[in-house]
Amino acid sequence: MKYVTFLLVSVIVSTATGVLDKSERVTNGVQASAGDFPYIASVTVGGQHICGGFIYNQEWIVTSASCVFDYLPSELRVTVAQLSLINDDPEEKVYAIFRVVFFDGYDYTSGLHDIALLQTASPIEFSTNVNFILYDEARESPADKGILAGWGATFEGGLASSRLRSIEVTFGSDCKAYGEDQYYPNYMLCAGGSAVDTGNPCPLDEGSPLVQESNGILYAVGIMSKNKGCGTAAEPTIYTRTMPYYPWFAKVAGDQPTPV
Structure with a gap:
């Protein structure tokens, strides 16, 4: 079933929208294998x-x-x-x-x-x-990176991806473009959206954890909350920090x- x-549902959507833009999806990342996440x-x-x-x-x-x-x-x-x-x-x-x-x-x-x-x-x-998975505060220097895995849509407003995939995102981004009433740095984390990021989380990736490794242990440092689109040129993504909670x-x- x-x-x-x-x-x-996939056939209906694909017929209605035509060819999918593969640059606008979390599936630019790596296909997950059993036990990866x-x-x-x-x-x-x-x-x-x-x-x-x-x-x-x-x-x-x-x-x-x-x-x-x-x-x-x-x-x-x-x-x-x-x-x-x-x-x-x-x-x-x-x-x-x-x-x-x-x-x-x-x-x-x-x-x-x-x-x-x-x-x-x-x-x-x-x-x-x-x-x-344990949780901790994020390391947020421009040299730091994180991993997000999810079944996000393959294009803005589309269906979930049929397969779990992951992307690597960078830190050091600035989410001030969202405005002071949308970005609260004490409780929110800004990541992705840089020139080296090849993809961003898409709709249906909300709730997925942003993870970093420290001394061989994985930690959930953020929870995907919102962004302004998931193309490769999109703004950074806002995550809810885990540690304040x-x-x-x-x-x-x-x-x-x-x-x-």
Whole structure:
């Protein structure tokens, strides 16, 4: 059913829009293999991908508040160990959502505090292809880089990509073009949009984590929140920082597991 639904909608959209512009998509990056991003989750409604997210612990998923603001918990599902939105993958599993918790003060208009926690109805089973990721503050010098993986649209306003892919983004960008009422540097992170960036996150990448490696350990430093388009010449992307929400994470979702 997953394959038939995706294929039918893809044919309709492709026919209506013509040839896709391959420069305007997260798929300029690298196609993911099993186990590359065990922390990634797909947030779905009615079996259709709407956003990304990451595994915080065995009961909680972190995503963008803007992704799930209009939905009841019973309408949401999260899928883990998934590479393809068309075919079932080994260890792929879907979890119902029991509760959605938004950060107090979330502002839909500005995107301030664009973060939410989804509690699964049953514990997430960890395995080779399913695991949590720690979080930390970003390193933001022009020499620093991050990785974002997602199923973002292949063009502005389009459908989700059928395959999980990743892109590398640079830091040192300036998001002042968004305006003071849209970019709050204490809670938001600015990345991408430089001359060396070959792609940006697209619609349906919201909620996916921006990740950096430190001493061999991966950390989620941001959560994709918003941008002004996903072409190679687009403005930088704004991410919600993860570290400022440490007390909230601990209060709502408890501790993370100890890394093995």
